[in-house]
Amino acid sequence: MKNIVAVFLKQICDTMKNKAVLIQYVMFPMMTVIMENAVTIEGMPRHFFVKMFAAMFIGMAPLVCMSSIVSEEKEKNTLRVFMMSNVRPWEYLIGIGVYVFGMCMLGTAVFAAVGEYRGNELWMFMAVMAAGILLSELTGAVIGICSANQMAATSVTVPVMMIMAFLPMLSMFNDGIDRAARITYAKQISDLINGIGISGVSAENIIVTAVNFAIVFILFVFAYQKRGLE
Secondary structure (H helix, E strand, O other): OOHHHHHHHHHHHHHHHOOHHHHHHHHHHOOOOOOOOHOOOOOOOOOOOHHHHHHHHHHHHHHHHHHHHHHHHHHHHHHHHHHHOOOOOHHHHHHHHHHHHHHHHHHHHHHHHOOOOHHHHHHHHHHHHHHHHHHHHHHHHHHHOOOOOOHHHHHHHHHHHHHHHHHHHOOOOOOHHHHHHHHHHHHHHHHHHOOOOOOOOHHHHHHHHHHHHHHHHHHHHHHHHHHHOO
């Protein structure tokens, strides 16, 4: 536990130094506050920007931050120093994961406040966001572990991030994209967010999200066994 806490606190201290990671946590919450208060269009659904940017936040922030942190510390041999200090790989990953999850949940709290979620709707929103953040974190960890350096991680992260962040938004305007997007957890999370207070959780939401989690988890185990954190 001491090692996990040490890794967690180190990342908090590094947050202000790493502007590329910091901007991921604040960009979409800040845009949501601005757009919700500055843009009013006749016929636009209530809290439209909250729901859209929350789904985009899930597909971008945890994925980019996790892959960036792991690949950067591999490149700079920080991980090797951790290993020599008796920090086990799983302790390091848990510490990083808790840090990214906590920072993303702070952003989620901003979305919830602007979206005026209350009671059961608030808990549902937080739970859905938490599930999406965990999935994106795991995806980012796979990319970070498999990448030799930060540049290689970025080249893989960007297209994956673009798909996960923008596919739910594009699916609102095109039926073909909507049908294709339904196999991704990003689309299912987006549907769950949009359905809060309107519709319940469907079997498709659960099955697709569970299958996505199983696939990403298998990839994570394979990548960790194959490459480790060396």
